[in-house]
Amino acid sequence: NAGVTQTPKFQVLKTGQSMTLQCAQDMNHEYMSWYRQDPGMGLRLIHYSVGAGITDQGEVPNGYNVSRSTTEDFPLRLLSAAPSQTSVYFCASSYSGQGANNSPLHFGNGTRLTVT
């Protein structure tokens, strides 16, 4: 099993550019999420989805959009990149989010994004 696949692994953007971080999972997980990791701040939830067609905001959603048209894919869009969005981005999935507290997250390997 591939698990959770994120692409690209590295990306450099100029301020104002847009891009989409891709995330796909092959475990038939209903729950998918995006986190950003910054030094000294741990992981912070950007957006999440509990199933196809359903998305919701996390702790730091501003500047990011998501959609969930299929169970497998959960892309994260940066519409107009800013230097404050320089970070490492992780996509994660689990069997079930709500109510299934013992369902651990499976993480992708991360995307390191630099905005200049």
Add this chain to the structure above:
Amino acid sequence: AQKITQTQPGMFVQEKEAVTLDCTYDTSDQSYGLFWYKQPSSGEMIFLIYQGSYDEQNATEGRYSLNFQKARKSANLVISASQLGDSAMYFCAMIPHNTDKLIFGTGTRLQVFP
């Protein structure tokens, strides 16, 4: 506010010794889950152990155990017989009941020396 606090930015331990990584949490929920994840220098996030708030026994997974003290709202990770490969960042996380938002602490960097 729901929050995870890891007060140890860095810890050192000698190989084969045990080490405890501290985690305290703040929630008014009665039902919640607690997780520990490991992040090696290669960057991936690895699930280690889970504790449910209603679990009567402390969770254990091989060399990892979770010292769960509900009244004190602490969920410390104990690693027994440390190995050089245990050197990594360790994150404590909590998911409150009926939410889908996993909340992470800021992490503890563990270094195991020979």
